[in-house]
Amino acid sequence: MAASTATHAFDPTLTLPGPVPITLFGATTPSGQALIELARGRRLVVAGRRPPLPPAGGGDPPPFLPCDLETSSGEEQPPRGLLVSFAPIWSFAPWLARYASSNPAGFAAVQGVIACSSSSVITKRFAANGFDRDLVQRLRQAEEQLTLTCAAQARPLRILAPTLIYGQAGPLGDRNLSKLRQLLRRLPLLPLPGQGGLRQPIHCRQLAAVALHLADRLPQDGFDPAQPVHLPLGGDDTLAYAVMLRRLQNATELGDAARSCRLLALPPRFFLALAAPLLLLSPKTFEAVLRMGADLAGFTPAHRILGGAPEPFPVLPLAP
Template identity: 35%
Template sequence: MREGLETVFVTGATSTIGSLLMPMLRERGVPAVSLGRKRPSGPAGDAWHFLDLADKAADVPPVEADALIHTASLWLLPGWLEKFHARGVRRVIAFSSTSRFTKLASASPYELEVVNKLIAAEEHLAAECERLGMAWTIFRPTLIYGGAGGDRNVADIARLVRRFGFFPRFGQALGRRQPVHARDLALACMQSLDAPASFNKAYNLSGGETLAYVDMVRRIFETLGRKPVFIPVPIWAFRLAVRLARLHPRFSHLTADMALRMQADLVFDHQDATRDFGYRPGRFDPAYLTTLH
């Protein structure tokens, strides 16, 4: 990271990734200003300005910065890059998702809408940054877990295990996964912030371990001190269970396609990120789940 780096804007500072990124910036002595609708807790809240990215008529607060790390939803960013440019931003790091590839054939209208929004936002970011002379980097993580923002993948599985003591399994659930800790993603921001090799590129950021879906769930059971119990469930029953679960706001994002994807390999290579800025994620370690309720 170059000496003399000015202020970094962080959107989504209370998110799973952002909650870990802000302390890293502070520890490295990089001034950071969080922008969002909710003030972060702790020291991160001392340099916070209200900004609702959904309000396209609003403007960026009158603070100067030369970099933006956008950890909020990528589709909120279109319409804002020129405004950030006016505040001095010349470097942009933003998060998309490998879902733009893995859910292209989803039968869920909700998932297809998310995929289309991600693709459109990625294209807009690259084109707009190039027009404005801003160096951009897009990160597409695999299955994110960890952090204080509350991931909706591993933590959801843990909640189900705690409540019912078993996990519904469709088929053998041997599709491979690469869970990536939010800490590794926050560190990727730090590593790439001033790494020219990462400028104007998009990276798939997977975790450091590849394991079958069923083994990922088994490790969650073991972390919680529970004996792994899997209940085979036919697809019609899984669809019914999802429909009922979606009645609760916490599980409104669930879809029946999740069962079918238990059989699919969702695996991505991250060697280009290792080469360009030293990305080296750790193995799947869901120990943080013991602190969740």
């Protein structure tokens, strides 16, 4: 880990009493940015390759600890407190294992870990294409490695496995529903396999709120056997693919081209016959089209953890 070149040194107040400080990885994602905004006023350090952006609405960005998960092992300025990660779990898990073995004294200041994996570990388990099978394998191996590291060091762990993350936080937006919205703007009509399968998209702010909520409870109930270590997570609404698109259309401003795209519900067999040539061009894309008809839902809704009222889809703000 390189010495910090930012104006903020690694926070010396981390040893003061108060809520456990957080070291955040993957801060330059919409969920990371949302967490920075939700955690405003508390002790938080960002670890990553790029410094964090200032929170929306003004204020200083949090202190920055340069850390490339591929190359560092937490030897010089060890991250401490609660580690929360929205970085790819296959980078974070090996880094944590290296950190624990190469710097046990530094690791002693780690009080728990919240790491983001993906619901793909469940939903793509039986994929027919090699790309998705490799993804599942990488996610699973990383989850196992993280579990072993935390168990060996007696540190509490939560692995969040969110489905479809969407939304905007500060200047950062998602690259999935926003892409669909752009497609709606370009196409006069969009064929669908009937109403499509079920989806349970989660807004980046909801995911960040769940991570923060669980992080705050980790020191007390981190080893409570009643609390699941692996948490498949979704938004509060479960809706058919076509309904999700219609709600996205309705959430755009009047006059936005996305509103005028017609959603054309075709008989699913006819839709798949039309998509069949994709199988030759890209089996991965063909399987993604197949998945439009699959139910990718049934995950714990964010509000059940946070305790508030369910938030209907779409939660704002959306990425443009």
